[in-house]
Amino acid sequence: MKSWRGVRFFTILALAAALTSMTLLAACSSDTKTGDDSGSNGNGGKTLTLQELVPLAQKEGKLASVGMPDSWANWKGTWDDLLSKYKIEHTDTDMSSAEELAKFETEKGSPPDIGDVGIAFGPVAEEKGLTLKYKTEFWDEVPAWAKDDDGDWMVGYTGTISFLCNKTLVDKCPTSWADLKEGNYKVALGDVSKAAQAQHVVLAAAMAFGGDVTNLKPGLDYFADLASKDRISKVDATVPNIQKGEIQVVTLWDFNSLGYRDQIDPAKFEIHIPKEGSVTSGYASVINKNAKNPNAAMLARAYIFSDEGQINLAKGYARPIRSSVKLPDDVASKLISSDEYANAKPISDFKAWEKSIKELPQLWLEQVQSKIK
Numbered sequence: 001m002k003s004w005r006g007v008r009f010f011t012i013l014a015l016a017a018a019l020t021s022m023t024l025l026a027a028c029s030s031d032t033k034t035g036d037d038s039g040s041n042g043n044g045g046k047t048l049t050l051q052e053l054v055p056l057a058q059k060e061g062k063l064a065s066v067g068m069p070d071s072w073a074n075w076k077g078t079w080d081d082l083l084s085k086y087k088i089e090h091t092d093t094d095m096s097s098a099e100e101l102a103k104f105e106t107e108k109g110s111p112p113d114i115g116d117v118g119i120a121f122g123p124v125a126e127e128k129g130l131t132l133k134y135k136t137e138f139w140d141e142v143p144a145w146a147k148d149d150d151g152d153w154m155v156g157y158t159g160t161i162s163f164l165c166n167k168t169l170v171d172k173c174p175t176s177w178a179d180l181k182e183g184n185y186k187v188a189l190g191d192v193s194k195a196a197q198a199q200h201v202v203l204a205a206a207m208a209f210g211g212d213v214t215n216l217k218p219g220l221d222y223f224a225d226l227a228s229k230d231r232i233s234k235v236d237a238t239v240p241n242i243q244k245g246e247i248q249v250v251t252l253w254d255f256n257s258l259g260y261r262d263q264i265d266p267a268k269f270e271i272h273i274p275k276e277g278s279v280t281s282g283y284a285s286v287i288n289k290n291a292k293n294p295n296a297a298m299l300a301r302a303y304i305f306s307d308e309g310q311i312n313l314a315k316g317y318a319r320p321i322r323s324s325v326k327l328p329d330d331v332a333s334k335l336i337s338s339d340e341y342a343n344a345k346p347i348s349d350f351k352a353w354e355k356s357i358k359e360l361p362q363l364w365l366e367q368v369q370s371k372i373k
Contacts, residue, residue: 047151049137050302054086056295062089063296066103066112069094073157073255073283074316075116078300078309088296097121104130104288111290113297119146120350122153122284132287134298138305141322145346146282155282156304157318159253160344161197161204162278162336164260165270169248176275177208177222185248186233187226192368193361200279201251202360203353207345208277213353216360220367227371234372239263253281254336258317262334273340280346282321 048056057063063082069092070076082088095103097117101124104112117125125131126148135151146155163180165173174180180187190198206212206219226232235241237250243264252260254273261269285304287297303309310320314331319341327335347353 047135047137047139048298048302050299050306053295053299053302057088057293057299058086060293060296061087062091063114063293063300064110064112065090065092065300066100066115067095067097068092068114068116072116072316073313073318075312077312077315078304081308081312082300082303086299088299100286101125101128101130104286104290108290111288111292113288113291113293114300115286115288116156116283117153117286119155119282119284119347120354122148122155122286123350125286126152130286130289132289132291132294132297134287134301136302136305138302138322141324142305143321143346145348146284146321153284153286154301154305155284155321156310157313157320158280158282158346159255160273160278160280160319160341161201162252162254162257163249163270163272163274164242164252164257165249165272166242166245166247166268167270168268169245173270173272174249174274175272177205178276180249180274181222181226183231183249186231188233188235188237188247188250189223190237190251192364196357197253197256198251199357199360200253200281202364203347203356204251204274204277204279207279208274208343213347213349213356216356216363220363223364223368224371227368227373230373232368232372254319255317258334258336262317271336273336273344275340275343277343277345278341280341280344282346283318 068075070079079090082090100115100117101121104115104125105128131152133151142154147153163174167173170183170185174183189201192198192202202216202219202223203213205222206216209218209222211218223232233247235246237247237252239260241247242250242260254271257271261271285301287294287301291297305322307325310322310325311327311331314320314327314335317334319335
């Protein structure tokens with residue numbers, strides 16, 4: 001089962017590469033497809049709205065998801081709403097992004113209808129012909145980087161590398177990479193050789209100082225300098241270790257930082273997105289082309305991107321993809337101020353990033369790990 005939060009981020013890109021080598025099965029029979037396969041359901045090519053989908057979804061009456069458990073990003077709020085508002089019963093099987101697509105591809109008897117995968121898996125699902133196209137009426141509000149061109153996948157919420165600082169242990173919590181470098185405390189960032197979250201930290205630092213997915217040198221140089229000054233902590237960045245006060249500052253996805261803060265003690269921590277720059281990633285909904293309940297799946301996606309659905313995600317510390325959504329004050333107050341994300345940028349070239357990730361462990365070992373005392 002996934003822990004809160006970020007487990008799936010750790011393996012997204014490596015598993016995506018593995019998935020691309022799997023054999024694509026033959027297309028499903030016509031009895032599991034919906035009209036023209038575009039979310040219009042034979043409605044003159046027009047994308048069906050949420051309200052137009054309601055009677056169609058209610059005829060199906062149920063929905064099976066994968067990788068969307070109650071505790072992750074407050075999916076429980078969305079499933080409860082689908083039941084109370086539209087009488088759609090829901091079940092979920094929790095699994096990784098790679099496992100979700102494998103189940104899409106191989107499960108014929110009772111295939112899942114919808115899944116939530118790391119953004120790197122969206123293009124994989126599309127290339128393998130596993131997805132039902134559906135844009136939703138909120139399509140234009142989703143940034144170009146967070147969707148494909150015709151609705152095969154759409155990012156519903158994001159994560160950005162942040163600093164979680166225990167202000168009872170640090171005189172001044174960092175708000176920038178410069179602050180972090182000038183401090184006299186140790187910084188924990190996880191295992192760069194294995195964990196995608198930690199690898200994204202190196203990328204975030206690189207991007208902040210002129211690098212990109214093809215040039216991680218600025219990030220490696222930054223942490224090599226910290227290592228030479230005995231500023232990198234060897235303590236694992238786990239909730240128990242943070243709770244025991246063994247970690248002063250740790251670099252995490254923002255939703256991890258927020259979740260850990262509220263789980264332990266909100267009064268003890270500050271969270272910031274580094275001012276110079278950071279990296280943003282996200283999770284995308286994918287609808288199974290072979291879904292038994294395609295209209296219910298489209299209704300679920302439509303609801304996820306609606307104001308109510310986006311607010312539900314924010315209640316689970318995930319940052320909604322639609323910036324126009326007005327969050328209730330009590331929900332917005334638990335998130336990081338939007339102005340801190342001004343210099344956070346998404347990955348634009350996943351193939352290049354995949355190549356860099358393969359090289360990063362050795363570079364980290366040679367240039368940084370060898371200097372950690």
